Structure formats: structure tokens, C-alpha cells
Amino acid sequence: xxxxxxxxxxxxxxxxxxxxxxxxxxxxxxxxxxxxxxxxxxxxxxxxxxxxxxxxxxxxxxxxxxxxxxxxxxxxxxxxxxxxxxxxxxxxxxxxxxxxxxxxxxxxxxxxxxxxxxxxxxxxxxxxxxxxxxxxxxxxxxxxxxxxxxxxxxxxxxxxxxxxxxxxxxxxxxxxxxxxxxxxxxxxxxxxxxxxxxxxxxxxxxxxxxxxxxxxxxxxxxxxxxxxxxxxxxxxxxxxxxxxxxxxxxxxxxxxxxxxxxxxxxxxxx
Amino acid sequence: xxxxxxxxxxxxxxxxxxxxxxxxxxxxxxxxxxxxxxxxxxxxxxxxxxxxxxxxxxxxxxxxxxxxxxxxxxxxxxxxxxxxxxxxxxxxxxxxxxxxxxxxxxxxxxxxxxxxxxxxxxxxxxxxxxxxxxxxxxxxxxxxxxxxxxxxxxxxxxxxxxxxxxxxxxxxxxxxxxxxxxxxxxxxxxxxxxxxxxxxxxxxxxxxxxxxxxxxxxxxxxxxxxxxxxxxxxxxxxxxxxxxxxxxxxxxxxxxxxxxxxxxxxxxxxxxxxxxxxxxxxxxxxxxxxxxxxxxxxxxxxxxxxxxxxxxxxxxxxxxxxxxxxxxxxxxxxxxxxxxxxxxx
Numbered sequence: 001x002x003x004x005x006x007x008x009x010x011x012x013x014x015x016x017x018x019x020x021x022x023x024x025x026x027x028x029x030x031x032x033x034x035x036x037x038x039x040x041x042x043x044x045x046x047x048x049x050x051x052x053x054x055x056x057x058x059x060x061x062x063x064x065x066x067x068x069x070x071x072x073x074x075x076x077x078x079x080x081x082x083x084x085x086x087x088x089x090x091x092x093x094x095x096x097x098x099x100x101x102x103x104x105x106x107x108x109x110x111x112x113x114x115x116x117x118x119x120x121x122x123x124x125x126x127x128x129x130x131x132x133x134x135x136x137x138x139x140x141x142x143x144x145x146x147x148x149x150x151x152x153x154x155x156x157x158x159x160x161x162x163x164x165x166x167x168x169x170x171x172x173x174x175x176x177x178x179x180x181x182x183x184x185x186x187x188x189x190x191x192x193x194x195x196x197x198x199x200x201x202x203x204x205x206x207x208x209x210x211x212x213x214x215x216x217x218x219x220x221x222x223x224x225x226x227x228x229x230x231x232x233x234x235x236x237x238x239x240x241x242x243x244x245x246x247x248x249x250x251x252x253x254x255x256x257x258x259x260x261x262x263x264x265x266x267x268x269x270x
Numbered sequence: 271x272x273x274x275x276x277x278x279x280x281x282x283x284x285x286x287x288x289x290x291x292x293x294x295x296x297x298x299x300x301x302x303x304x305x306x307x308x309x310x311x312x313x314x315x316x317x318x319x320x321x322x323x324x325x326x327x328x329x330x331x332x333x334x335x336x337x338x339x340x341x342x343x344x345x346x347x348x349x350x351x352x353x354x355x356x357x358x359x360x361x362x363x364x365x366x367x368x369x370x371x372x373x374x375x376x377x378x379x380x381x382x383x384x385x386x387x388x389x390x391x392x393x394x395x396x397x398x399x400x401x402x403x404x405x406x407x408x409x410x411x412x413x414x415x416x417x418x419x420x421x422x423x424x425x426x427x428x429x430x431x432x433x434x435x436x437x438x439x440x441x442x443x444x445x446x447x448x449x450x451x452x453x454x455x456x457x458x459x460x461x462x463x464x465x466x467x468x469x470x471x472x473x474x475x476x477x478x479x480x481x482x483x484x485x486x487x488x489x490x491x492x493x494x495x496x497x498x499x500x501x502x503x504x505x506x507x508x509x510x511x512x513x514x515x516x517x518x519x520x521x522x523x524x525x526x527x528x529x530x531x532x533x534x535x536x537x538x539x540x541x542x543x544x545x546x547x548x549x550x551x552x553x554x555x556x557x558x559x560x561x562x563x564x565x566x567x568x569x570x571x572x573x574x575x576x577x578x579x580x581x582x583x584x585x586x587x588x589x590x591x592x593x594x595x596x597x598x599x600x601x602x603x604x605x606x607x608x609x610x611x612x613x614x615x
Contacts, residue, residue, distance in 0.1 A: 007325060007369065014368055040374045045280045048438050059600055082370045086276050089439045096440040112440060119438055123276035127370040134367045142367065152298035154310070158360045161314025166321055166364065173322030180326075187329060192460070195328040196467020199339065203472060206319040207479060210312040217311060262592035 008170050010078065017070055018138030024068035028238040029137050029145035035245045036133040042253045043125045049101060049114045052258040054121050060248065061128050068136045075131050079124050086123040090116045139163045169206065176202060272365070273380050273429055275373030279436035286432065287378030293386050294359055297352040309353055316345060317357045321364070342388035343418050343465045347397065351389045358385035383428035388421030396420055407473060411466045418462025419455065426454035
């Protein structure tokens with residue numbers, strides 16, 4: 001969330017992607033949420049020195065991205081932007097963990113470098129899975145799926161309301177930000193005192209807005225729940241895809257496909 | 271600071287997920303019972319406000335760097351702890367889904383670190399007694415600043431312990447603590463000061479808002495103990511269930527869970543576990559070159575004497591590299607293939 005403009009653009013871009021239509025988009029949201037969760041758990045459960053065996057999971061994501069028509073640059077750029085934290089924590093692995101683990105001729109790779117690589121790969125895979133989930137399902141779909149899986153209704157309503165007003169308030173925040181930047185010379189007025197007043201003003205407006213929204217909602221018969229017009233139904237196609245995805249995930253988790261492929265290829269050469 | 275999926279083991283992530291889910295369920299029930307339906311849109315819009323507020327950054331005096339608001343304490347002051355936890359959790363969910371800040375599995379950790387700890391511990395134990403009825407500006411300032419600092423310190427501690435328990439990062443506990451706590455002391459101070467500035471502004475402009483929120487709220491203490499007990503029960507049950515799975519079905523996934531839960535709950539008999547884990551690992555390992563080191567994963571064992579490892583198998587390494595390269599190529603090629611097709615259509 002470093003840059004206000006880019007954050008706003010990202011939100012709209014994801015929203016636009018989610019509004020597209022493809023085989024992946026049409027799948028039941030519950031199925032996609034569960035698959036994404038299983039994917040993350042599978043990736044995270046690998047041993048900390050595993051690198052190669054995780055790569056097929058990248059292939060899995062790539063396949064879904066291709067089927068859903070999500071531009072790879074978009075996802076890769078977002079992943080690159082948020083990597084620093086994982087990199088920062090993992091950067092010390094090579095320092096603290098120097099046992100040789102792999103050898104390739106004269107080159108010996110220590111465990112620390114492997115675990116750093118593994119950590120980064122995990123980060124990209126897990127974060128990528130979430131981005132792809134939201135880009136193919138949309139926020140409303142994810143919320144509805146979570147509610148059907150067992151999330152409290154109040155929390156689902158919360159999430160939907162937050163998302164609905166996110167765009168409005170971000171636009172207001174963007175205006176405030178720009179107004180302050182235009183009036184600030186040599187960094188004056190960028191301190192905490194001004195921010196206190198700016199945010200205070202925004203907060204007061206937000207509270208008034210909440211009151212207006214509440215009145216409007218009461219007028220339309222709001223009683224604490226949000227009703228959806230059509231409950232999603234699981235079709236045979238959904239079930240088939242779900243079973244296939246589950247089998248694929250289990251296979252990738254238990255069999256090191258990368259190693260098998262490599263063995264087969266090196267066997268062909270020699 | 272947001273926890274990431276990549277730093278978590280399934281057992282730690284699952285336990286905190288259960289804890290967070292339990293807290294949310296409890297808070298949702300509580301809010302629905304105690305507060306009128308006016309709060310529901312208020313919570314949603316205030317969550318969006320936190321986003322907008324986080325975007326307006328400011329320069330931190332004497333450092334030249336810039337910071338932004340976290341928001342947990344403002345929410346707790348305006349909404350009360352239970353509603354604040356829900357709002358903060360929804361903010362974190364949106365951040366995880368749209369901004370890749372955190373992740374699906376790490377969401378539980380983040381909700382506990384940034385939502386439950388500041389709202390259910392720092393707020394009722396520090397802000398409430400210090401700020402009192404919300405009429406004295408100085409008391410509000412002291413309360414908000416102190417609670418902001420303590421809340422963030424607790425969150426940073428949470429991140430450190432979750433990361434260390436997961437054992438993915440090799441950073442030793444003490445070093446990590448030394449890095450995280452001072453940084454978050456500074457961030458917490460700034461957070462507290464900005465919270466104070468915003469709250470005092472609101473107090474001057476519309477004092478009735480603070481008075482309302484200070485009185486129209488259920489007793490914090492009683493519900494706090496319930497939340498804590500709930501957390502403990504959820505953690506114990508999850509830990510127990512996970513370790514039960516680990517002992518009855520020792521395959522790859524459960525093996526790694528067992529390793530973590532074993533370390534989590536039984537710190538002492540690590541040595542005794544080693545041979546068993548090693549045997550299990552040999553049975554389940556597909557990459558022997560990686561796996562033998564995995565047994566020495568525990569930091570204590572590593573510091574002592576490295577086990578006499580078998581000769582590193584170069585063949586496996588080559589196979590791994592070749593296979594990995596091909597998988598990557600396949601992934602890229604797949605993307606290109608479908609893009610071309612999409613462009614033609």
C-alpha cells in the first residue's frame with residue numbers, strides 16, 4: 001500500500017478481471033475458495049529445504065491463469081511489489097545456516113540459500129494463489145462462499161459493506177492526499193499534526209456517511225442480513241473439476257514430479 | 271507488519287486460524303446481541319475509512335521517513351473491542367485478498383496480531399482505565415499512546431513467535447526480537463500519537479461521538495476473559511487434533527506437522543524424536559539430498575554438532591535442476607500458448 005494511486009488502480013484492475021467470463025470464472029466460488037486453501041496448505045507443508053518439488057504448483061497456477069485469461073504481468077508485478085518482507089526475513093537464512101546441502105560439480109550450495117529460495121517460492125505461490133482466486137471469483141463471490149462454508153453472517157455483511165465503500169473512501173482519501181501535496185512546499189505540512197486534522201475530518205465525514213447509509217438501509221428494510229437473489233448451486237461440472245483439482249494437488253504434494261521429469265530427461269540423454 | 275503464508279508451518283497457521291475464527295464467531299454473536307443494527311453499516315464504513323487513512327502517509331519527525339496509521343486502536347476507541355475486532359479482521363481480509371499483504375493461511379495470525387491483541391488486550395487493559403470516561407484530553411492522549419505502543423509490541427511479539435515456531439526462517443529468536451521490538455516501539459509511538467491527534471480532533475469537533483462510544487458499550491472485562499478462554503480452548507483443540515493426525519497417519523504432510531507440533535509442545539525431548547523422524551523421513555522422502563538435512567532442522571541440534579550426513583548425491587541435484595527448469599519453461603510456454611489463442615479470437 002505504498003502508493004495511493006497504484007493501490008486504487010490495483011483494486012479496480014482486480015475488480016475488472018473478476019468481472020470477466022471464462023470457464024474458471026463460472027466455477028462455484030466455494031470450490032475455488034476450498035481449492036485455494038488446499039493449495040496454500042499443500043505448499044506450506046513442504047519441508048523448508050524443498051525447492052524443485054514445489055515447482056509443479058507454479059505450473060498449476062500458470063494453467064489456471066491461462067484458462068482464466070489473467071495477464072501474467074499483472075500478477076507477477078504485484079508479487080514483486082510485496083516480496084520485500086519475505087525477502088527480509090529469509091535473507092538471514094544463508095548467514096545462519098551454512099551446512100552444505102547440494103553439490104553440482106565444484107559448486108556447493110548451503111542449506112540457507114536453499115531455504116531462502118524455498119521461502120521466496122512459497123511466498124510467490126501462496127500470494128499468487130490468493131490473487132488468482134480473487135481475480136477469478138470477485139470479492140462478493142469469495143464472501144458468499146465463506147459464509148456458506150460457515151463464516152458468521154455478520155462478518156460477511158461487514159466484508160461486503162467494507163468493500164462497497166472502499167472505493168468511495170479511497171477516492172476521498174486520494175483527494176485529501178492530492179490537496180495536501182499541492183499545498184505543501186519543501187515538505188511542510190506533511191507531519192503528524194496536519195494528518196491528525198485531515199484524518200479527523202475524514203473520520204467525521206465517514207461517521208455522518210455511515211448514519212446516512214444506515215437510514216437509507218432501514219428505509220429499504222434492512223434487518224442485519226444481506227440477502228442474495230440466487231443461492232449458488234453445485235453442478236456436476238463443478239464437482240468434476242473439484243475432484244480433478246484435489247487429485248492433482250494430492251499428486252503434486254506426494255510425488256516429486258520435477259525430479260521424475262528430470263530423471264527421465266537425463267536418462268534419455270545418457 | 272503482516273505475517274506471510276511463506277513463513278508459516280501448517281500447524282502454527284492452522285492453530286491461529288482456529289483461534290481467530292473462534293474469536294470472530296464470538297465477537298459476531300456478541301455484537302449482534304448487544305448493539306443495535308446501526309453499528310453494522312458503521313463498522314463497514316469505518317473499515318473503509320481505515321484503508322483511506324492508511325493511504326495518507328506523513329513524515330515522522332527527526333527521521334525523514336514516512337509512516338501511516340494501523341488503525342486498530344482508533345477502531346477500538348470508536349466501536350468497542352468486539353466490533354473493532356470484526357472490523358479489523360475484515361480490513362485484513364481485504365488486504366490479504368487484494369494487496370497480497372499476508373495470505374489465506376496467515377490471515378489467522380494477522381487477525382490475532384493486529385486485531386485481537388490490540389483490541390482485546392491493549393484497549394480494555396490500558397486505554398479504558400487510563401482514558402476513563404473520555405472527557406479529559408490529557409488522559410485520552412496518554413491512554414491512546416500507551417495502548418498504541420503496547421498493542422503494536424504485542425503484535426510484533428506475535429509475528430516473532432509465529433515465525434520462530436514455524437521454523438521456516440533461520441533467524442534466531444533473540445536476533446529477531448532485537449530487530450522487531452525496537453522498530454515496532456517507534457511505529458507504536460507514532461501510531462499512538464496519530465490516534466491521539468485524530469481522537470482529540472473528533473473530541474473537540476463532536477464530543478458527543480466519544481461520549482457515546484465510551485458509555486454505550488458492554489462491560490469489557492467479562493467478555494475479555496471469555497475471549498481469552500476461547501482462544502486457549504481453540505488453540506489446544508487444534509493442536510491436539512493436528513498432533514493426533516500426525517501420530518496416526520505419518521505421511522509427508524503429517525510428518526511436517528508432527529515435527530512442528532512436536533517442537534511446539536515438547537521442547538525438551540527433541541533428541542528422542544530424532545531417530546523416529548529420521549526413519550519416517552527416509553520412508554517418505556522423495557528428495558534424499560534434501561531430506562537428510564531436514565532432521566537437523568531444529569535450531570538446537572544445528573548449533574551443536576551437525577550429524578554425519580551421507581554423501582551429497584549430485585545425480586539428484588542435476589535431475590532436480592533439469593526437471594525444475596523444464597517445469598518453469600512449461601509454465602511460461604503455457605501462458606504464451608493461451609495468450610496467442612486469446613489474441614486471435
